[in-house]
Amino acid sequence: MRFYFLLACxxxxxxxxxxxxxxxxxxxxGEPVQIKVNSIKSTKTAIPYDFYSIMxxxxxxxxxxxxxxxxxxxxxxxxxxxxxxxxxxxVAMRRDVxxxxxxxxxxxxxxxxxxxxxxxxxxxxxxxxxxxxxxxxILDNLPISEVYIWEGGERGLYYRRGYPLxxxxxxxxxxxxxxxxxxxxxxxxxxxxxxxxVVGFEVMAxxxxxxKIDADCDPTRDFDAESxxxxxxxxxxxxxxxxxxxxxxxxxxxxxxxxxxxSRWDHYLRSSDASASNIHWFAIVNSLMIVLCLTGxxxxxxxxxxxxxxxxxxxxxxxxxxxxxTGWKVVHSEVFREPAYSGILAVYVGTGSQLLxxxxxxxxxxxxGFLSPARRGGLMTALxxxxxxxxxxGGFVTAIMAKMFHKQSxxxxxxxxxxxxxxxxxxxxxxxxMLWAKQAANAVPFIMLLGLIALWFFxxxxxxxxxxxxxxxxxxxxxxxxxxxxxxxxxxxxWHMRAPVMVLCAGSVPFGAAFIELYFILSSxxxxxxxxxxxxxxxxxxxxxxxxxxxxxVLVYFQLCYEDYRWxxxxxxxxxxxxxxxxxxGIYYLATNLNMGNISSLILYFGYMGLLSYTLFVxxxxxxxxxxxIFVRYIYAALKVD
Numbered sequence: 117m118r119f120y121f122l123l124a125c126x127x128x129x130x131x132x133x134x135x136x137x138x139x140x141x142x143x144x145x146g147e148p149v150q151i152k153v154n155s156i157k158s159t160k161t162a163i164p165y166d167f168y169s170i171m172x173x174x175x176x177x178x179x180x181x182x183x184x185x186x187x188x189x190x191x192x193x194x195x196x197x198x199x200x201x202x203x204x205x206x207v208a209m210r211r212d213v214x215x216x217x218x219x220x221x222x223x224x225x226x227x228x229x230x231x232x233x234x235x236x237x238x239x240x241x242x243x244x245x246x247x248x249x250x251x252x253x254i255l256d257n258l259p260i261s262e263v264y265i266w267e268g269g270e271r272g273l274y275y276r277r278g279y280p281l282x283x284x285x286x287x288x289x290x291x292x293x294x295x296x297x298x299x300x301x302x303x304x305x306x307x308x309x310x311x312x313x314v315v316g317f318e319v320m321a322x323x324x325x326x327x328k329i330d331a332d333c334d335p336t337r338d339f340d341a342e343s344x345x346x347x348x349x350x351x352x353x354x355x356x357x358x359x360x361x362x363x364x365x366x367x368x369x370x371x372x373x374x375x376x377x378x379s380r381w382d383h384y385l386r387s388s389d390a391s392a393s394n395i396h397w398f399a400i401v402n403s404l405m406i407v408l409c410l411t412g413x414x415x416x417x418x419x420x421x422x423x424x425x426x427x428x429x430x431x432x433x434x435x436x437x438x439x440x441x442t443g444w445k446v447v448h449s450e451v452f453r454e455p456a457y458s459g460i461l462a463v464y465v466g467t468g469s470q471l472l473x474x475x476x477x478x479x480x481x482x483x484x485g486f487l488s489p490a491r492r493g494g495l496m497t498a499l500x501x502x503x504x505x506x507x508x509x510g511g512f513v514t515a516i517m518a519k520m521f522h523k524q525s526x527x528x529x530x531x532x533x534x535x536x537x538x539x540x541x542x543x544x545x546x547x548x549x550m551l552w553a554k555q556a557a558n559a560v561p562f563i564m565l566l567g568l569i570a571l572w573f574f575x576x577x578x579x580x581x582x583x584x585x586x587x588x589x590x591x592x593x594x595x596x597x598x599x600x601x602x603x604x605x606x607x608x609x610x611w612h613m614r615a616p617v618m619v620l621c622a623g624s625v626p627f628g629a630a631f632i633e634l635y636f637i638l639s640s641x642x643x644x645x646x647x648x649x650x651x652x653x654x655x656x657x658x659x660x661x662x663x664x665x666x667x668x669x670v671l672v673y674f675q676l677c678y679e680d681y682r683w684x685x686x687x688x689x690x691x692x693x694x695x696x697x698x699x700x701x702g703i704y705y706l707a708t709n710l711n712m713g714n715i716s717s718l719i720l721y722f723g724y725m726g727l728l729s730y731t732l733f734v735x736x737x738x739x740x741x742x743x744x745x746i747f748v749r750y751i752y753a754a755l756k757v758d
Contacts, residue, residue: 306377324345449600
């Protein structure tokens, strides 16, 4: 009965994926509605660029550089590559426009390559189109999307964010630029309120010859974009090269009585992977059944084995066992011997606790809907801020562990605040230098870097020190068994009980329980898709933690039975090796789902995947270590030793 109750709770949680991030707004008929632009992005590269980095129509900028100022951005938006700016696309509520010319762009005559005479802006635009970059616009916080009819599985509409900047060229066909946008805005009339609410923003991109736009694009006349010849981008020879580009759009308003404002994001979220609508449930149920069976088997084996061992070891009438000790009891005087590099182990356990606290609190707010896709950058900002605040927990756990290992020093506490964040920051800064060189939209500006450093040194590190001070004030944890002065000889271990084999085999279990959900997570990171099913993620995360704890406990128990008492670091690495499997899966995902060809994109991909895998290693390793530590203390505290 309890199982069905827990399953019902999981189903309820899994539905808590989204709460609207902003208050609704009504527009009166004829009232201007602002269209904004966002960064251009491509699944072939890991580098987003500013919308106005290519030769398109741009509004008046500020200052001598004529730079278009972006809206106020949070840390998460910058790290994610979002750069929202105003545009020259002017629309009014419920006012259809058959065709409206925006502008004509011409490259400057002196902005050419010296050797070839090719226009640099035209060449850059062609390169972005050939790299399959997509333009992004926003209207009332809704992203613009192309709409397709999905025929596979459950038939329905499929929404894909953005629109292609053009059609890539090849040896037989030139590159075409999409210079005419057919915009469709869906609106809803709320009962009892004046005005209308926007509930959909769709686009069809067309390539239309610029001279035809100049001649025929008029709001008072019909304009069929499909009936005109396309606009190619020709770079050579100079006589036939493209000299200018004209840009236009049409707008069509459609009333949608079925979609309310509160559910207007549903189409976007459900289309994150139209071919896998039921895969989430299949993966969760499959993993849950595997873990439940594994938990039952582990509990049965360990309880029966331990119960039998306790009866054998603690029975005073058993003279044979009194004369000869075997199994895990024989190392009772060695099992709590301080491991090598115990101070570093304490630092990693404290950092892992900090990461766990960050993940759990972030997931809690995500389940409540505060970190929905409507709040751009909210998830990344929450992770950064909560990691800094959880420094209090990290410092406290480090102090507890360091005091138990007799490594009580402020150097250990400072390492908790500096070691893991410092490693991550160095790699991130090197990758950011590459993004600066590429003038990418997600290159973190110097002021924001100073803000991150201030958050690190003036919030996180002081909280780590404060937590360490609280931990050092507590009495040291006493071991249930005394440690002998002379280390005991460790018998030669069989090949399958050696550390490399155990560690590599152990990581496959938690990874196997969660790898299907990783596909959707990586798709949101690298394929520009929404990830919103935080209920599913919460279940997978719980399964991951349980399997990490179980596999470390089981393998350490077998290790102790073979009289090998070096379990401290091995318990950490056994569950932490799931991070290695994540990195290997990232290589497989790159080969099967991505088409990154240039070296810069590959460096960024492996750099960020390395950071993600390292973070998972520390977090899952901490779970395995703490679970095994509690288990070992429990069994040896119940053991009677003369």
